[in-house]
Amino acid sequence: MAQITSLFVTRLYRAKLSEFGDKVDPQELENSCLVIAEDDSAGQIWCEENGYPGYTSYASLTDLPWRFPIFADVVTALDKHVAAFAEDLEFDLDGRELKLEDLWINILPEGGTHSSHLHPHSVISGTTYVSMPEGTSALKLEDPRSGRLMAAPARRKSAREEMQTFVYAKPAVGDVLLWESWLRHEVPMNMAEEERISVSFNYRWD
Numbered sequence: 001m002a003q004i005t006s007l008f009v010t011r012l013y014r015a016k017l018s019e020f021g022d023k024v025d026p027q028e029l030e031n032s033c034l035v036i037a038e039d040d041s042a043g044q045i046w047c048e049e050n051g052y053p054g055y056t057s058y059a060s061l062t063d064l065p066w067r068f069p070i071f072a073d074v075v076t077a078l079d080k081h082v083a084a085f086a087e088d089l090e091f092d093l094d095g096r097e098l099k100l101e102d103l104w105i106n107i108l109p110e111g112g113t114h115s116s117h118l119h120p121h122s123v124i125s126g127t128t129y130v131s132m133p134e135g136t137s138a139l140k141l142e143d144p145r146s147g148r149l150m151a152a153p154a155r156r157k158s159a160r161e162e163m164q165t166f167v168y169a170k171p172a173v174g175d176v177l178l179w180e181s182w183l184r185h186e187v188p189m190n191m192a193e194e195e196r197i198s199v200s201f202n203y204r205w206d
Helices: 026-039 041-049 069-088
Strands: 013-016 098-108 114-117 124-131 139-142 166-169 175-180 185-187 196-205
Touching: 013 069, 026 041, 026 069, 026 098, 026 124, 026 196, 069 098, 069 124, 069 175, 069 196
Parallel strands: none
Antiparallel strands: 013 175, 098 196, 114 185, 124 175, 124 196, 139 166, 139 185
């Protein structure tokens, strides 16, 4: 009898940010993101010069946990989620740790997108979701083998999730998603009238 197994699995971690400890107030986090975006003139200039729709603090601010205590609470929670994901991935960390490298705000207005990309030099990347208005974009994840599929036919629309070329993960406010940093992903166009707000991050092996 034929036997078919799955090899080289790509893992996606999903949980509530507050699963391992105190609840992080999503309204306070949203307000903090908006205040920072309004005050961050360097970030606004970078977004305008680089054609980035909306706002990101990625290129301008490296001290969010110092600026607003709620971001320190977010990092405390993320450390526990990343440790749990690393355990699931069965990483041999050789006595070293996965440590936060970057933490930044993303505010995507109606019509805004974030094109396909990955996060080099990191081990685990992810996002926690602050405001997800009705009709806004899911996270689009790409099969990392897609550049090697060559003459393969397209997958059926009804294909089970693990066989699809693209998977759309629809998070809710308060969710955290984690993936290995080599996994290509994007945010399709925000079709909602309201802003889509999230906080993204990278962890390195230190």
